[in-house]
Amino acid sequence: MIIAICDDQRRMLDKVYCYCKKIVQKKTEVFSYTRPEDLMQSIYRGIIPDLLILDIEMPEVSGLEFQKQLQRNKMDIDIIYLTSHSEMMQEAFGRNVVAFLNKDNYEIRLAEILTKYEQELSKVLEIQCEGKIKELELKYVLYIQASNKYSEVYYRQPGDIKTDYLLSGYTLSRWQEILPENQFCRVARNVILNYGNVKKIDRDMVYMTDDKCFKIPKGKVRQFRTAYHAYMRKQVVIL
Template sequence: MMYRIGICDDEEACRIKISESIRNIALKNDIEVKIIQYESGIQVMDCEKPDILILDIEMEHIDGLKVRDLLEQTDNEVLIIFCTSHDEIMSKAYGRNVTDFIKKPVREEEIEKKLLHAINIINRRVKWICLNTISGLTKFKISDIVYGIAQGRYLKIYMLDGSEYFITDKGVSQLYEMLKDMNFARISRSIIINFENVNTIGDEIIMTDGVKLKSSRRMKKQIQEDFFNYMCKVARVERADR
């Protein structure tokens, strides 16, 4: 897999230094990368988006904090590593997709640690499945599946972007067997859910799209225990990556 690494800094010398470090890191760790340099925040928004963006905070016109906000509104897949020479700014720089901070002047050892951490996040989340739909064989990003419900002869799955698909070759049991090791749970005979896209589990299960689902009474306790274990696992992984 090739990783697109973006470097956004209005100082050319800094972009060049970070680019050289990334090439060394990629060679050392046997990672394929494509380096994309941006001279400004405007270029980030107008040009090809990276998987990981090393982003200077203090820039003219559009600063790094504004770029972060714009990316979160338009592209929630880009992971951000902020780069700054001012510690006091870091408290303002947290965000949903901000994974780390690098202090200027940059050191290759620090870039390596923060970059590999971001790559590990990408590796965990990018998984796909191919299923037959009414339109034909379709590729789905597993983390984007919110839940699935049996409807007549078909299984209907609901996606994060609001799209819906009828699966023609798999029932609830079959799809659950395929996905049960990827944080999916069966909450009744006719419904499976993705724990990654659950907001709340109580008397009702509230998904990230706001839909409320009911679990079967006999499965309720087990589902709550499984969700608790899932959240503990997520917390352990996050701690290990710090």
């Protein structure tokens, strides 16, 4: 797991960095930046964080604008916002926002969030592909589609622009038995979706983060919307 922290105030940055290093697993890497431009350049060079901890208000590029830059580049990286400006939270709500933490007492929940996040990334699917076992983090699975007697597991990891897929011998019914039902939904006969990678719902169409869209069967739209919003409410922490 890779964590990147960005705050233009060096004292606050060092404080959060040291706190993160103290509580995360040894294999987790933590990087810190005072300028959003340096963080973005690091991402372009291939250091792709699984999680960003951003100051919501910075003079050159705000945390909000940085989030929009990621979205324009089709980079799905989760964000924890640190803020002293609660009035900015409404604007920042949306996909990939894990938490809003107050700078004055962020320690209360940050340890809990990071521990949970590391646990989520430790959940993997084992898929046999070309005679080898491929491990894929559950979080990064977008959707699974039926393909004759097989299934195609589509995924996109942080920083990836294109969606890739693995061919599995499991049927969708078998995947339903394996996957957590609070995170995955068989929205139609031939596809299972990951709520965490839904970009938006428009009437009876659901759009994924790679812009692939699926039609929700008539009669299941309200049920799907309710389950999706329940999932999303559980993902965001406000302190």
